[in-house]
Amino acid sequence: xxxxxxxxxxxxxxxxxxxxxxxxxxxxxxxxxxxxxxxxxxxxxxxxxxxxxxxxxxxxxxxxxxxxxxxxxxxxxxxxxxxxxxxxxxxxxxxxxxxxx
Numbered sequence: 001x002x003x004x005x006x007x008x009x010x011x012x013x014x015x016x017x018x019x020x021x022x023x024x025x026x027x028x029x030x031x032x033x034x035x036x037x038x039x040x041x042x043x044x045x046x047x048x049x050x051x052x053x054x055x056x057x058x059x060x061x062x063x064x065x066x067x068x069x070x071x072x073x074x075x076x077x078x079x080x081x082x083x084x085x086x087x088x089x090x091x092x093x094x095x096x097x098x099x100x101x
Contacts (some may be wrong), residue, residue, distance in 0.1 A: 008097045040076075044083050047090075051082060054091045059098055 040048075052060045067075060082090045 004099070008099065012097050040079060044079055047083050047087070048079060050087045051090045051094070054087060055094065059095065059100065062098065063094060 052063065055063065067078070070078065082093075085093065
């Protein structure tokens with residue numbers, strides 16, 4: 001069951017990541033290494049923590065598992081997408097992707 005939920009979350013991310021990759025400049029390997037460690041700004045992290053705190057523990061654990069499997073670009077794209085939504089809407093979106101209420 002968790003595999004289905006993870007697949008739904010990842011399906012949501014594919015268009016975001018594809019668009020970002022298509023628009024991304026071509027960079028040299030040294031620049032790639034530096035880009036991989038780009039930190040999130042404090043407001044984005046606080047927003048994501050607020051979202052996590054509204055999810056049930058099993059839902060939050062699944063979201064963290066999905067996030068852990070994402071590369072830096074995909075993770076930033078997902079966080080950017082969630083950051084545009086108020087916390088209740090972001091929580092609803094994640095729960096809809098998980099197929100739970």
